[in-house]
Amino acid sequence: MSKAITYYTVSCLLIVLSMLACNSEVSNSLEAKAVALGKMNEIVVIADDTVWESMVGDTFRYYFESPYPLMPTPEAMFDLRHYSGEEINAEPLRKELRTYAILVDLNDLDSPVTKMARKDMGEEKFTRALKENKPGNSIGKNKWAQGQMLIYLYANGHDSLAELIRASYPAIAKKVHKHDRNQLEAQVYGVPVNHGLSEKIKEDYGMEMKIPVNYKIAKEELDGNFIWLRKDGKKGVMNIVLKKLPYSGKEQFDKDYIKGVKNEFGKSYVTSDTEGSYLRVHEEQVPIYEYTQDINGMYTKELRGVWEMTGDFMGGPFVSYMIHNSANEELLFVDAFVFAPGQAKRNMIQELDFIVKNMKI
Numbered sequence: 001m002s003k004a005i006t007y008y009t010v011s012c013l014l015i016v017l018s019m020l021a022c023n024s025e026v027s028n029s030l031e032a033k034a035v036a037l038g039k040m041n042e043i044v045v046i047a048d049d050t051v052w053e054s055m056v057g058d059t060f061r062y063y064f065e066s067p068y069p070l071m072p073t074p075e076a077m078f079d080l081r082h083y084s085g086e087e088i089n090a091e092p093l094r095k096e097l098r099t100y101a102i103l104v105d106l107n108d109l110d111s112p113v114t115k116m117a118r119k120d121m122g123e124e125k126f127t128r129a130l131k132e133n134k135p136g137n138s139i140g141k142n143k144w145a146q147g148q149m150l151i152y153l154y155a156n157g158h159d160s161l162a163e164l165i166r167a168s169y170p171a172i173a174k175k176v177h178k179h180d181r182n183q184l185e186a187q188v189y190g191v192p193v194n195h196g197l198s199e200k201i202k203e204d205y206g207m208e209m210k211i212p213v214n215y216k217i218a219k220e221e222l223d224g225n226f227i228w229l230r231k232d233g234k235k236g237v238m239n240i241v242l243k244k245l246p247y248s249g250k251e252q253f254d255k256d257y258i259k260g261v262k263n264e265f266g267k268s269y270v271t272s273d274t275e276g277s278y279l280r281v282h283e284e285q286v287p288i289y290e291y292t293q294d295i296n297g298m299y300t301k302e303l304r305g306v307w308e309m310t311g312d313f314m315g316g317p318f319v320s321y322m323i324h325n326s327a328n329e330e331l332l333f334v335d336a337f338v339f340a341p342g343q344a345k346r347n348m349i350q351e352l353d354f355i356v357k358n359m360k361i
Helices: 002-029 055-064 085-090 112-121 123-132 158-179 181-188 195-205 255-269 346-357
Strands: 042-046 079-083 099-105 136-141 149-155 216-220 226-232 237-246 279-282 289-295 298-309 315-325 330-339
Touching: 042 055, 055 079, 055 099, 055 158, 079 085, 085 112, 099 112, 099 158, 112 123, 112 149, 136 158, 149 158, 158 181, 181 346, 195 226, 195 237, 226 255, 237 255, 237 346, 255 279, 255 298, 255 315, 255 330, 289 315, 289 346, 315 346, 330 346
Parallel strands: 042 079, 042 099, 099 149
Antiparallel strands: 136 149, 216 226, 226 237, 237 330, 279 298, 289 298, 298 315, 315 330
């Protein structure tokens, strides 16, 4: 009887221990990953030092650190940081960032980066890529943390990898900006929406624009045809100007006409401490970029450039939109500009761009 009890007790103990072990494994496998950290417009490059210091790294930097259009002083399109395979494994926090580009030379099978990519891609896909000698790329999600995007760029040899980077840059840049969208929205609307001001814009201009509560009215015309909103922050001043115009013809989408509307606003309302100074488009040494856009189904002409104060050392980036509201044969001029001396302005102009391009007419 005692032996039976002993066997029964041992059996129960083994079952309990087995269940605890299984539960531990399940718990570990279901353990929530950390939320990825990192700034908007930042790409962490994982590549062997020999790859990063070669023409591959030069090509990657050439495209991804190209100037953001347009700034008074050059600012890179993306902020880059590089880690080798050993460095990424040496510090756990380096695996909790948001956006990675992994540069893989398939010819170097002993490389830690290649080994990592081989494991992530799977043996079949990796072997096929190696045998076909054809450059390629793939996207991974949430490898080490939630909210991560990993872009794998792989090719046989440095020449092929550099060419792949050149050809893939536009698509990759678009993916990174899309990946950053939630963070950009959180950055813009990290404060409540000014419902009163947003409702005023809707009533006077026929457009739904979510205006953050930290924007105030700097100037407006009582007829409801012009309003200037501004946000005074610690690093600079961000501005949005709205103006309604009657539509008379296609020439109102010409660069000179749009530039004239902006200059008229600047001369009328924006001055500095220097007597006689006013805001105008600067175009002597800086070009003006011109694009055709579709905002909420409306034909839109977009200008990007740099503004300056005449007779003063002040300036900054701007983006202007001339939007055709064909329903009532009206034009809506929207101008966004930044004044932030000594500060990086790329993220500020992106915030303004986000507010404008997400409006509904």
